[in-house]
Amino acid sequence: MPDLEIRNLHVRAGGDKQILRGVDLTVGQGEVHALMGPNGSGKSTLANVIMGHPNLEVTEGQILWGGEDITEASTDERARMGLFMAFQYPVSVPGVTVTKYLRTVLNAHRDARGEEPIPLKEFRETVQEAMSLTKVPEEFSRRYLNEGFSGGEKKRMEILQMALQRPRLAILDETDSGLDIDALKVVSDGVNAVAGQAGSDTGVLIITHYQRILEYVRPTHVHVMYKGRIVREGGPSLVHELEAKGYGWITDELAEAAA
Ligand SMILES: Nc1ncnc2c1ncn2[C@@H]1O[C@H](COP(=O)(O)OP(=O)(O)O)[C@@H](O)[C@H]1O
Numbered sequence: 009m010p011d012l013e014i015r016n017l018h019v020r021a022g023g024d025k026q027i028l029r030g031v032d033l034t035v036g037q038g039e040v041h042a043l044m045g046p047n048g049s050g051k052s053t054l055a056n057v058i059m060g061h062p063n064l065e066v067t068e069g070q071i072l073w074g075g076e077d078i079t080e081a082s083t084d085e086r087a088r089m090g091l092f093m094a095f096q097y098p099v100s101v102p103g104v105t106v107t108k109y110l111r112t113v114l115n116a117h118r119d120a121r122g123e124e125p126i127p128l129k130e131f132r133e134t135v136q137e138a139m140s141l142t143k144v145p146e147e148f149s150r151r152y153l154n155e156g157f158s159g160g161e162k163k164r165m166e167i168l169q170m171a172l173q174r175p176r177l178a179i180l181d182e183t184d185s186g187l188d189i190d191a192l193k194v195v196s197d198g199v200n201a202v203a204g205q206a207g208s209d210t211g212v213l214i215i216t217h218y219q220r221i222l223e224y225v226r227p228t229h230v231h232v233m234y235k236g237r238i239v240r241e242g243g244p245s246l247v248h249e250l251e252a253k254g255y256g257w258i259t260d261e262l263a264e265a266a267a
Pocket residue numbers: 021022025027045046047048049050051052053054063
């Protein structure tokens with residue numbers, strides 16, 4: 009049974025604006041899926057609705073997680089079930105240190121599993137391990153979350169959280185945007201260390217407008233979204249086709265097919 013199965017999903021936002029118009033997508037255990045497509049095609053909306061964003065309304069279709077219908081589940085429940093999303097624009101939390109924040113998140117997950125809060129020593133070791141895995145400098149742990157962090161540093165923090173949580177599925181929405189090549193490499197290495205590896209259960213849905221990050225995080229499956237539908241699917245070679253031809257050929261083909 010696949011981890012995530014999206015069936016004929018139709019989603020509306022802001023009252024009557026139809027954004028997704030029949031999306032089907034299946035992500036199996038440990039698979040790395042890339043979701044590409046032009047700006048405004050509905051990629052972030054799909055990510056948000058998978059996480060249960062309250063402002064989005066599913067008007068038709070279903071989201072299944074391990075075979076269970078989670079279309080109506082809260083964001084919190086989904087996170088506890090092992091879904092994780094790294095945001096395009098991470099928020100700052102003034103006055104809360106990285107260490108405090110991570111400990112709170114980790115304990116919330118443990119609490120959801122009926123476990124005791126993590127002992128301090130074990131927490132320190134776990135964080136150190138995750139920090140070295142994602143190459144986040146140790147001095148970060150004393151800083152306030154995302155306050156004064158550069159774009160690249162915020163993205164690294166998201167990957168650090170992913171490394172700590174070891175989700176079953178990590179959704180990365182434009183985590184590559186605005187990163188220089190060094191930061192992109194660090195983020196990609198972090199993703200590769202946690203997910204999509206032989207023996208890892210963690211699957212990835214990597215949403216991107218560009219193919220650049222896909223040179224470092226190799227997808228097993230590629231989907232192209234356009235106007236709220238997935239209009240093309242394929243293997244890694246589809247990335248190169250898009251790189252060579254842009255998105256224009258897809259929209260041209262669709263226009264021809266409709267004519
Ligand atoms: N909450 C919302 N209310 C109204 N329109 C929205 C909302 N969220 C997204 N949209 C619109 O839905 C379309 C798809 O947006 P989005 O999912 O962000 O696309 P992408 O991530 O592919 O760039 C856009 O036209 C956007 O303006």
